[in-house]
Amino acid sequence: MNTKNSDTRKKILGTAGKLIYQQGIQATSIDLLVKTSGVSRKSIYHYFVNKDEIAAAVLEARDLQWMEWFCRETEKVTHPRARILEMFNVLTGWFNSPDFHGCAFINTAGEMGNPADPLRLISKSHKQKLLNYALLLCELAGCAQPAILARQLLILIDGAITVAKVMGDPEAAENAKTIAITLLDKPVPAPV
Known part of the structure; x- marks a missing residue:
């Protein structure tokens, strides 16, 4: 995995971690994650199958x-x-x-x-x-x-x-x- 890919994954997890901890898993939608992280939906789904997989990694x-x-x-x-x-x-x-x-x-x-x-x-x-x-x-x-x-x-x-x-x-x-x-x-x- 190249550095850019690694940085994108870290950004997704970092943003998701903050959102989930502050608001909960149910309130943290993929749309909110896209909006807050600035990472496209396509990129998020490149790294994770679904929101539960993101939450598990977090x-x-x-x-x-x-x-x-x-x-x-x-x-x-x-x-x-x-x-x-x-x-x-x-x-x-x-x-x-x-x-x-x-x-x-x-x-x-x-x-x-x-x-x-x-x-x-x-x-x-x-x-x-x-x-x-x-x-x-x-x-x-x-x-x-x-x-x-x-x-x-x-x-x-x-x-x-x-x-x-x-x-x-x-x-x-x-x-x-x-x-x-x-x-x-x-x-x-x-x-x-």
């Missing part, structure tokens, strides 16, 4: 970028237990950024009603990666019952993201962090 790229960013920022803190809490500090910074529009994967799962929809499966895969990361941090910190705690932390993370988006509450991560401290300070009971 979500897969966002998954890699977001997880890389989240892990890198969290791991700036060296103490294993502090890293668990740092996840919430990282979220607070994200919530206060001007380009925060919630979680692209929660948003996508909300748009796609069918659990077997390929876009929803990408969202599920992203959440599994986030759960695996929380589990790794819990194991490194020597937490009791790390698998249970990691699942609870995922609920706190996604709950904070949702509250920040829906309620416009950038303090949601701080509230979730307070709960995480409580969970870290007491034994985690096994599910009944």
